[in-house]
Amino acid sequence: MSRIFLHFLTLLALGFTANAQIISLSNSANNKAKAAPKNALHSNDKNIDTATFATGCFWCTEAKFQQLIGVKSVVSGYAGGHTKKPLYEQVSTGTTGHAETCNIIYDPLQISYDELLAAFFTAHDPTQLNRQGNDIGTQYRSAIFYHTAAQKAKADYYIAKLNKEKAYKSPIVTEVAPYTNFYIAEDYHQNYYNQNPQQRYCKYVIQPELETFRKVFKGKLKQQ
Numbered sequence: 470m471s472r473i474f475l476h477f478l479t480l481l482a483l484g485f486t487a488n489a490q491i492i493s494l495s496n497s498a499n500n501k502a503k504a505a506p507k508n509a510l511h512s513n514d515k516n517i518d519t520a521t522f523a524t525g526c527f528w529c530t531e532a533k534f535q536q537l538i539g540v541k542s543v544v545s546g547y548a549g550g551h552t553k554k555p556l557y558e559q560v561s562t563g564t565t566g567h568a569e570t571c572n573i574i575y576d577p578l579q580i581s582y583d584e585l586l587a588a589f590f591t592a593h594d595p596t597q598l599n600r601q602g603n604d605i606g607t608q609y610r611s612a613i614f615y616h617t618a619a620q621k622a623k624a625d626y627y628i629a630k631l632n633k634e635k636a637y638k639s640p641i642v643t644e645v646a647p648y649t650n651f652y653i654a655e656d657y658h659q660n661y662y663n664q665n666p667q668q669r670y671c672k673y674v675i676q677p678e679l680e681t682f683r684k685v686f687k688g689k690l691k692q693q
Contacts, residue, residue, distance in 0.1 A: 516577075516578070517541065517574060517575070517576060517577075518574075518575055518576075518577050518582070518616075519573065519574055519575070519616055520572075520573040520575065520582060520585045520586075520589075520616075520620070521548060521570060521571070521572050521573070521613070521614040521615075521616065521648050521651065522534075522570065522571055522573065522585075522589050522612070522613055522614075523549070523568035523569060523570040523571070523610060523611060523613075523614070523644075524589065524592050524593035524611060525569070525593050525600075525601025525602070525604055525609045525611070526569060526601065526604050526609065526670075526674075527545040527546075527569040527570060527571050527654065527658065528545070528658070528661040528662055528670070528671070528675060529593075529601075529662075529674070529678060530543075530545075530569075530570075530571045530592065531543045531545050531571050531659075531660070531661065531662065532661075532662035532663070532675050532679050533592045533678070533679060533682045534571065534573050534585075534588065534592075535660075535663075535691075536679075536682065536683060536686065536690050536691060536692075537575075537584075537585075537588060537686065537690065537691070538579055538580060538689055538691050539575050539576045539577075539578075539579030539580030540573055540574070540575045540580065541574045541575060541576060542574045543571050543572070543573050543574070544571065544572040544574070544653060544659070545569070545570075545571055545653075545654045545658045545659055545661070546570055546571070546572065546651050546652050546654045547560050547565070547567035547568070547569065547570060547651070547652045547654060548567060548568060548570040548612075548614050548648070548649075548650065548651045548652075549566060549567055549568045549570070549612060549614065549644070549646060549649075550565040550566030550567030550568075550650075551565065551566045552564075552565035552566065552567070553650075553652075555567055555652060556655070557654060557655055557658065560608050561606075561608060563606040563607050563608055565608075566607070567608060567652075568607070568608055568609070568610050568612050568644075569608055569609065569654075570612070570614065570651065573585060580689070582619075582620060583623060584689070586623060586624065586627055588682075588686065589613065590627065590631065590641075591682070591685055591686075592678075592682060593611060594611075594637075595611040595637070595641045595642065595643040596638070596640060596641055596642060597611070597642070598610070598642045602674075610644060611641075611642060611643040611644065612643060612644040612645075612646060613646075614646055614647065614648040614649075614651075615645065615646070615647060615648060616648045621645060621647075624643075624645045625645060628641050628643060628645070662675050662679070
């Protein structure tokens, strides 16, 4: 995990963003993806932005991104599918097309989308197709659901660079798709790790991953 993060630091230092191109994209007309339902908790506050990531089990995703300075809230839900208002039991069958996903509401003055992408690519293994570890199925796929053309450009750039530099042993299989429908997961899925620290999955899967994540992002955490 730390090796991947070092790759990101190198890319940031080299000014990977191609700033002129990114700024042009972000200012272009119609750069917003298709509007999502009101229940998606996508902020319209100009001082707040949203990143939408799928890194496998959303309990893990939520627990990690909650740690970062500048992240205001993390909402677990379902995105990228075709069934309207799916239930967890339906998504778990892998037949609805949804991925377990998190909307990450953040302050771009405190943490950039680039830094969130760094966290995304170090928080899970983006080379595993339709799974993360023992969690198997399309609902556990790696995905970035972009809200703007600028977010898409950055995601595509990072993937291409990391693949070129062979940062991972295998090619990245992360899906990059427009943000459309996002359905908030059931209440008991929200803030799951903090509410259930002694649950077996939390204790034996999330906790070790979270400890590693915190070591990698030391200095970027809300609580040192």
